[in-house]
Amino acid sequence: MAVHPKEQRLILKYADEPGYTPHIDSYMEHGGYDMLKKAVTMEPQAIMDEVKKSTLRGRGGAGFPCGLKWSFVDRKSGKPIYLVCNCDESEPGTFKDRQIVHKDPHQLIEGIMISCFANNVAKAFIYIREEMPYGAKILDQAILEAKEKNFVGDNVLGSGYSCDIVVHRGAAAYICGEETGLIESLEGKRANPRIKPPYFPAVLGLYNCPTIVNNVETLCNAVHILDMGAEEFTKIGRPNNAGTRIWCVSGGVQRPGYYEVAGLTLGELVYDICGGPLPGRSIKAIIPGGSSMKILKNGERYKGKNPDGTDYNWGLEDIPLDYDGIAAAGSMSGSGGMMVLDDTVSIPAALANLMAFYSHESCGQCTPCREGSLWLKKITSRMVHGEARPEDVDLMLDVAGQIAGRTICAFGFAVAWPVQSYIAKFEDEFRKYAAHLSDPNADRQAIKELACNG
Numbered sequence: 001m002a003v004h005p006k007e008q009r010l011i012l013k014y015a016d017e018p019g020y021t022p023h024i025d026s027y028m029e030h031g032g033y034d035m036l037k038k039a040v041t042m043e044p045q046a047i048m049d050e051v052k053k054s055t056l057r058g059r060g061g062a063g064f065p066c067g068l069k070w071s072f073v074d075r076k077s078g079k080p081i082y083l084v085c086n087c088d089e090s091e092p093g094t095f096k097d098r099q100i101v102h103k104d105p106h107q108l109i110e111g112i113m114i115s116c117f118a119n120n121v122a123k124a125f126i127y128i129r130e131e132m133p134y135g136a137k138i139l140d141q142a143i144l145e146a147k148e149k150n151f152v153g154d155n156v157l158g159s160g161y162s163c164d165i166v167v168h169r170g171a172a173a174y175i176c177g178e179e180t181g182l183i184e185s186l187e188g189k190r191a192n193p194r195i196k197p198p199y200f201p202a203v204l205g206l207y208n209c210p211t212i213v214n215n216v217e218t219l220c221n222a223v224h225i226l227d228m229g230a231e232e233f234t235k236i237g238r239p240n241n242a243g244t245r246i247w248c249v250s251g252g253v254q255r256p257g258y259y260e261v262a263g264l265t266l267g268e269l270v271y272d273i274c275g276g277p278l279p280g281r282s283i284k285a286i287i288p289g290g291s292s293m294k295i296l297k298n299g300e301r302y303k304g305k306n307p308d309g310t311d312y313n314w315g316l317e318d319i320p321l322d323y324d325g326i327a328a329a330g331s332m333s334g335s336g337g338m339m340v341l342d343d344t345v346s347i348p349a350a351l352a353n354l355m356a357f358y359s360h361e362s363c364g365q366c367t368p369c370r371e372g373s374l375w376l377k378k379i380t381s382r383m384v385h386g387e388a389r390p391e392d393v394d395l396m397l398d399v400a401g402q403i404a405g406r407t408i409c410a411f412g413f414a415v416a417w418p419v420q421s422y423i424a425k426f427e428d429e430f431r432k433y434a435a436h437l438s439d440p441n442a443d444r445q446a447i448k449e450l451a452c453n454g
């Protein structure tokens with residue numbers, strides 16, 4: 001894949017270079033494992049301080065500061081500390097971790113080893129999505145190669161530090177990506193998320209021991225923070241949004257794909273890099289960070305106050321493409337899975353599709369999520385099949401409102417936010433379905449066609 005001139009590649013710097021392979025030789029020819037060599041000569045605390053100073057935020061979804069997460073780990077319990085690399089990549093629209101694993105697995109292994117050394121971890125796991133069997137094979141092979149060179153295993157590089165990495169195939173469910181569900185699954189159980197408190201992974205994680213769960217892309221950044229130093233790292237992107245991000249763009253653009261960028265606007269990614277909408281079409285809305293995130297409508301103004309007190313007033317294309325920019329526009333950058341909906345897309349049909357997914361993926365522990373997601377699937381499905389009832393739009397809002405914030409895990413928000421935001425932004429489209437049905441002479445075939453034609 002050709003690299004666009006507006007990209008700023010750090011994590012995927014070599015991945016798409018001709019001749020670059022997942023083999024350890026390729027990685028080492030490009031300076032691979034030099035940072036692990038450096039790390040084992042450092043004090044672990046110094047590495048933790050550097051990661052904290054870098055202001056690196058998690059790339060898995062919530063954007064939690066990585067150094068802060070590491071500082072919460074219970075180091076006094078006397079129990080072993082585990083590190084789990086979250087490679088479940090289950091959020092619809094997201095396909096960046098797969099690129100790293102398939103094309104540059106040793107970068108991930110080096111990032112894991114540096115992070116493990118910093119946190120005094122002797123055993124790490126890579127929990128990889130079941131549907132990535134090829135990626136699991138690549139990682140197994142890469143770990144073997146790294147062990148042969150003494151980068152993983154006993155007495156790493158003669159430092160006296162030992163750490164093993166185990167690749168664990170996931171259980172093929174969306175909820176396995178939620179960190180406490182993942183931990184349950186890693187323990188061999190059904191991936192039912194745990195209640196926090198008390199089960200904060202940093203204190204009571206895997207086997208009830210302190211555990212760090214970080215995303216693939218987050219862990220890779222440890223290599224670059226050590227390489228360039230925290231101060232340089234913070235110069236990439238805007239303050240509090242340091243480093244690059246790999247965005248996965250799908251849907252109605254001319255050049256969908258993965259792009260690693262920093263400091264751009266949403267418009268620069270979607271129009272300049274991805275080529276904008278297909279000929280004859282226009283962009284209707286964007287889901288910025290994976291299917292769980294609130295939708296952003298084209299044509300709206302996004303207004304508010306910057307931290308320095310000045311005003312911002314953005315169109316969709318002006319939104320800064322980072323955690324704080326997208327949050328200021330009322331959504332989240334989430335997992336970096338950006339879905340572009342053009343003017344041919346019916347928003348109720350898109351929602352019906354999502355609700356079918358979420359109702360299937362609810363683990364079922366919480367009544368509001370289990371029952372609510374199923375009802376939302378039924379209501380949106382009947383809506384796009386010409387069977388909506390006049391009260392359905394209000395009913396959907398009522399059901400979604402009873403899920404959000406009333407569940408064990410954030411999956412509840414993932415169900416509620418699309419419903420609430422799609423109706424808030426496109427209420428007329430939803431009401432159009434319901435209004436047709438209040439007319440006994442309504443042409444049901446025409447309603448069904450609405451689902452296809454918007």
Ligand SMILES: Cc1cc2nc3c(=O)[nH]c(=O)nc-3n(C[C@H](O)[C@H](O)[C@H](O)COP(=O)(O)O)c2cc1C
Nearest residue numbers: 058059060086088089090177178179214215218410
């Ligand atoms: C329903 C659900 C699914 C998730 N799926 C993933 C996933 O596939 N990959 C991931 O890294 N994080 C996922 N997360 C976020 C994780 O719970 C966790 O916050 C993340 O792995 C932490 O890594 P980070 O701090 O490096 O971002 C998911 C969260 C929820 C609520």
Ligand code: SF4
Nearest residue numbers: 363365366369407409
């Ligand atoms: S919110 Fe949904 S997915 Fe999460 S624990 Fe409750 S039922 Fe399971």
